Amino acid sequence: MSALTLYQLVALVLLAVGLYGIVSRRTLVGMLIAVELMLNGAGLSIVAAAQLTDANATLGQLGTLLVMGLAAAEATLVLAIIVVVSRRFGTTEAAAVSTLKE
Amino acid sequence: MEILAKLAFAIYALIILGGALTAVSSKSLVRSLVGLIVTFFGVAGMYLLLNTPFLAFMQMLIYVGAVCVLVFFAVMLTRADGRGEEAAPVGGKRRFRALLAGLLPVAGLGAILVKHQGETKTLPVEVDLTALGSGLLDQYALNFELISLVLLVAMSGAVLLAWERKEKK
Numbered sequence: 001m002s003a004l005t006l007y008q009l010v011a012l013v014l015l016a017v018g019l020y021g022i023v024s025r026r027t028l029v030g031m032l033i034a035v036e037l038m039l040n041g042a043g044l045s046i047v048a049a050a051q052l053t054d055a056n057a058t059l060g061q062l063g064t065l066l067v068m069g070l071a072a073a074e075a076t077l078v079l080a081i082i083v084v085v086s087r088r089f090g091t092t093e094a095a096a097v098s099t100l101k102e
Numbered sequence: 103m104e105i106l107a108k109l110a111f112a113i114y115a116l117i118i119l120g121g122a123l124t125a126v127s128s129k130s131l132v133r134s135l136v137g138l139i140v141t142f143f144g145v146a147g148m149y150l151l152l153n154t155p156f157l158a159f160m161q162m163l164i165y166v167g168a169v170c171v172l173v174f175f176a177v178m179l180t181r182a183d184g185r186g187e188e189a190a191p192v193g194g195k196r197r198f199r200a201l202l203a204g205l206l207p208v209a210g211l212g213a214i215l216v217k218h219q220g221e222t223k224t225l226p227v228e229v230d231l232t233a234l235g236s237g238l239l240d241q242y243a244l245n246f247e248l249i250s251l252v253l254l255v256a257m258s259g260a261v262l263l264a265w266e267r268k269e270k271k
Binding site: 001002003004005006007009010013014015016017018022023024025026027028032034036037040043044047048050051052054058059061062064065066069070072073074075076079080081083084086 | 118134196257
């Protein structure tokens with residue numbers, strides 16, 4: 001098995017664990033952690049594909065930097081949403097947040 | 103030397119797997135966050151193996167330094183201890199659905215990946231740091247500006263969302 005395939009399999013494992021977590025977790029914080037796992041898998045996959053094939057390596061590394069920036073922006077927004085939800089509903093369970101207006 | 107690289111790869115893969123499983127299955131969200139940090143360090147090790155030390159550094163700076171602190175704030179603002187909202191055991195039906203959601207797409211992708219193995223280099227490409235910098239400011243300048251715009255919008259949006267309006271309460 002080639003090196004590229006091995007790296008991509010590790011990235012796929014991260015994707016699988018993240019998908020499992022986002023479905024099985026109850027609270028928004030647990031879901032946020034699962035999303036971060038998946039984003040890490042995406043970054044690893046991009047870098048492995050850029051570094052081990054004839055593709056543009058600079059573009060691959062910059063793309064992963066872009067993913068990291070988007071992850072930071074997403075974590076900021078999710079933190080604010082969690083603050084609002086816990087203030088309004090008293091809990092952060094995803095099942096409890098099902099009404100637009102009380 | 104090649105056996106050392108394989109050994110390092112196996113160790114990093116084990117670190118990633120262990121951290122990820124802790125992150126999604128721990129009852130306490132604080133432990134889950136520690137598992138997430140371990141996974142970040144494992145991925146940083148993978149970046150080092152791929153000959154991208156700058157990305158490994160950025161991984162630690164952005165993910166471990168910034169994103170984890172944000173998640174930790176989110177954990178602290180909610181009930182996250184062993185008796186918190188995640189403490190109730192995950193039901194069998196829910197676990198089955200979660201396993202299905204995780205394994206089905208990954209099994210498809212994995213089958214394609216193993217069947218169509220592309221040509222690969224034995225040694226990763228080495229990219230100079232100056233090439234990355236000039237790429238950010240020259241060819242991909244628009245993307246660079248756009249990501250800063252996204253971060254600015256996310257930051258001001260977060261401030262706006264979490265702002266406590268005093269006149270209403």
